[in-house]
Amino acid sequence: MSRLTSKTLTRAAQRLSEPLSNPRKPKRIKEPLIFTQSKLVAKNRLYRNALSERFGHFDPKDVTSSGIPTKAFQNVYEKWIAGGYGLISTGAIIVDEDTIRHEGNMVVREGHDCEERRKGFEALAELARNGDTLLVAQLAALHDQKVYFIDSENDNFSSSRYASRYLQDRGFHGVHVQVTEVPPGPAGPGKAVDMIHGHGEAIRNSLDHSVPFIVGFKLNTAYMQQLGLKFDQILDLIAAAQKSGTYDFVEIAGGSYELPVMGAEARENMFRRVVHRAKQACKNTAVYVSGGMRTVAIMEDLIDTVTLDGVGVGRPACDEFDFGTKILSGHCHSALINPYEDDMDTATLAAMAQIKRASLRSLKESGGDVNDGLLNFQDPRVQEKFAQAKTEYMLKAAAFAMAKDPQMLVEI
Ligand SMILES: Cc1cc2nc3c(=O)[nH]c(=O)nc-3n(C[C@H](O)[C@H](O)[C@H](O)COP(=O)(O)O)c2cc1C
Numbered sequence: 001m002s003r004l005t006s007k008t009l010t011r012a013a014q015r016l017s018e019p020l021s022n023p024r025k026p027k028r029i030k031e032p033l034i035f036t037q038s039k040l041v042a043k044n045r046l047y048r049n050a051l052s053e054r055f056g057h058f059d060p061k062d063v064t065s066s067g068i069p070t071k072a073f074q075n076v077y078e079k080w081i082a083g084g085y086g087l088i089s090t091g092a093i094i095v096d097e098d099t100i101r102h103e104g105n106m107v108v109r110e111g112h113d114c115e116e117r118r119k120g121f122e123a124l125a126e127l128a129r130n131g132d133t134l135l136v137a138q139l140a141a142l143h144d145q146k147v148y149f150i151d152s153e154n155d156n157f158s159s160s161r162y163a164s165r166y167l168q169d170r171g172f173h174g175v176h177v178q179v180t181e182v183p184p185g186p187a188g189p190g191k192a193v194d195m196i197h198g199h200g201e202a203i204r205n206s207l208d209h210s211v212p213f214i215v216g217f218k219l220n221t222a223y224m225q226q227l228g229l230k231f232d233q234i235l236d237l238i239a240a241a242q243k244s245g246t247y248d249f250v251e252i253a254g255g256s257y258e259l260p261v262m263g264a265e266a267r268e269n270m271f272r273r274v275v276h277r278a279k280q281a282c283k284n285t286a287v288y289v290s291g292g293m294r295t296v297a298i299m300e301d302l303i304d305t306v307t308l309d310g311v312g313v314g315r316p317a318c319d320e321f322d323f324g325t326k327i328l329s330g331h332c333h334s335a336l337i338n339p340y341e342d343d344m345d346t347a348t349l350a351a352m353a354q355i356k357r358a359s360l361r362s363l364k365e366s367g368g369d370v371n372d373g374l375l376n377f378q379d380p381r382v383q384e385k386f387a388q389a390k391t392e393y394m395l396k397a398a399a400f401a402m403a404k405d406p407q408m409l410v411e412i
Contacts, residue, residue: 013376013378014336015333016258016336017334023333024296026296026299029296029310029311030328033087035248035249036248036285037214037245038213040213040248042134045086045299045303045310046313046327047086047288048087048088048089048313048314050138050218051318052091052104052105053091054103054104054105056073058104067106068107068120069106069124071362073106073120073124075361075363076355076359077128079363079366082370086134086310087134087310088133088136089135089176090105090124092138093107093138095109095139095163096141096142097143098142099142108121108137108163108166108167110158118170121172128173129171134173136173137174137175137176138176138177139160139163139175139177144156144160145177145195148198156202163175164206164207165206168207168208168213173214174248175203175213176249177199177203179218181195182229184227184228188227193237193240197240197243200244200246203215204246216241219251219252220254221271221274222267234274235277238287241287242285249286250287252271252290253290254270254291255268255270255275257291257293257302258292259294275289275306279308287310288312289310293316294335295334296327296333299311315350316336318354319335323335338377339383340377350377358374
């Protein structure tokens with residue numbers, strides 16, 4: 001067995017502030033969550049948020065062969081599904097020509113269907129159903145939102161409508177979209193609220209209403225701040241999740257809750273303020289928060305005291321795919337320490353390396369170990385090799401904008 005396997009990792013790696021006595025027990029996070037529109041039920045409040053997979057085949061000149069959910073995708077999701085989370089999202093799915101910056105992720109585009117793609121998505125949905133986990137797809141619907149702002153009277157959101165119905169027919173539990181655009185000017189925030197209403201409605205109208213289906217959206221407070229939105233205007237966008245009557249959840253991201261990034265006070269403060277007020281703006285629709293959730297104590301506070309409905313985790317679920325089970329069972333009270341916590345770019349590459357490694361073998365081939373092959377980034381020797389791999393990867397990625405296979409990050 002290599003020194004980098006999970007069994008070594010469990011022995012050697014350190015967790016964040018593990019209380020020695022009287023640790024906070026997981027309680028509210030273990031409760032089921034009923035989504036108000038679809039009535040689907042997540043078995044607990046833990047959400048493995050959207051993480052781009054990046055290892056899929058991608059050829060911009062041949063969309064039909066690109067982004068097919070192959071066995072490698074199934075290997076990854078099989079392991080996360082075994083990891084205990086109530087709700088899991090795919091990485092951003094490419095649905096139009098504006099979203100090819102997510103190259104290596106899955107693709108659902110009209111006119112590019114094939115049997116292999118259908119079977120691939122169906123296999124993912126089946127894994128989720130067998131694992132009693134809700135699986136939603138994140139649609140990278142940038143183009144749909146842009147088009148809406150140019151001509152809101154037109155027949156809109158065509159890519160989202162196609163992809164939502166396609167994924168519902170494949171057996172997915174739902175979709176969610178990121179709010180990425182707010183038009184400039186004083187009328188911009190109001191138009192963004194209208195867009196959120198329109199997007200949810202268009203997706204709902206595309207669906208088979210006899211099959212329950214989750215619809216959500218993700219809002220990044222930092223992006224909204226960059227686009228010039230103020231606190232109240234961001235809350236208006238969150239309130240739209242409930243007012244529109246079409247959404248099951250809104251996910252708030254944009255900061256690092258427990259380990260705020262130094263030097264980014266304005267961003268972190270906005271994130272915290274929005275998180276603390278979100279439920280007042282959105283009482284009857286589920287609100288998840290993502291970004292720097294690392295300990296059971298904070299997760300419990302956010303659900304119990306701040307009255308949020310659930311907590312999203314990304315990077316901790318890449319360092320150990322069963323972070324969910326460990327937290328929910330009360331065996332662990334916090335995430336592993338990640339040396340790149342304050343450096344999102346490196347942390348993202350490190351997480352991509354973990355995802356790629358998990359994709360190499362099925363759960364069975366991994367001997368039932370969901371963490372098989374994952375790296376221990378706390379090991380200085382791993383850090384050193386990873387730094388070299390990262391440099392080479394960045395050079396290659398800069399030279400060949402379309403050749404960002406994370407394979408380079410994992411051969412270390
Ligand atoms: C490797 C990686 C890929 C990501 N891909 C996406 C994505 O496709 N869509 C998205 O909305 N957010 C994406 N994110 C952001 C996460 O969903 C999440 O909001 C962020 O990592 C904060 O949560 P965390 O602190 O628990 O990691 C990604 C993050 C990482 C680390």
